[in-house]
Amino acid sequence: MPNIFNTIDKIKPAYDVTYKVVLLVCKLLLIIDILITTMAVAGRYIPFIPDPAWSEEIVLTCMAYMAVLSAALAIRRNAHIRMTAFDRFLPKKVVISLDIIADIAVLALAVVMIVVGWNYAVLLGSRGSYVSMPSISRFWMYFPVPLAGIAMFIFEIEAIYNHIKKFFVKEGDK
Numbered sequence: 001m002p003n004i005f006n007t008i009d010k011i012k013p014a015y016d017v018t019y020k021v022v023l024l025v026c027k028l029l030l031i032i033d034i035l036i037t038t039m040a041v042a043g044r045y046i047p048f049i050p051d052p053a054w055s056e057e058i059v060l061t062c063m064a065y066m067a068v069l070s071a072a073l074a075i076r077r078n079a080h081i082r083m084t085a086f087d088r089f090l091p092k093k094v095v096i097s098l099d100i101i102a103d104i105a106v107l108a109l110a111v112v113m114i115v116v117g118w119n120y121a122v123l124l125g126s127r128g129s130y131v132s133m134p135s136i137s138r139f140w141m142y143f144p145v146p147l148a149g150i151a152m153f154i155f156e157i158e159a160i161y162n163h164i165k166k167f168f169v170k171e172g173d174k
Contacts, residue, residue: 012158018154019073026065032062039051040052054130057132064141069144069151078159093167096166097167113152114153
């Protein structure tokens with residue numbers, strides 16, 4: 001059985017790259033948010049700096065992307081809030097089984113985010129545009145949900161695999 005886990009473990013670099021790409025996107029969005037907000041605030045008080053009408057909508061859109069993508073990143077690091085008060089009293093295999101059940105529920109949420117989020121982005125997004133930028137579709141306002149759903153799905157597959165591996169492989173057998 002451990003041989004199959006050694007074979008599947010070879011995919012880990014793909015998960016690492018996906019994590020680094022999503023993290024880079026979050027960092028770039030934060031930088032964009034800070035720069036645009038700084039420019040907008042400065043533009044209100046310093047006459048020669050412009051205060052563009054589109055700044056608020058772009059900042060809010062960037063924040064939406066960062067919020068949902070960083071939540072997907074937390075799945076990989078196992079950093080979400082969780083109830084672990086009884087974990088030390090339960091057998092290890094029961095705790096791992098409960099973790100797998102929780103991961104399957106989050107995986108289902110990821111699928112819902114992908115399907116429903118994509119439908120909203122395509123249907124509602126195609127019907128409107130940003131108020132301050134009429135040439136840009138509202139699709140980009142709704143797109144963070146399916147995008148984060150994809151990232152969550154990828155990271156949840158890895159989390160489920162890691163829990164299944166823990167179930168079958170003892171810590172010293174790696």
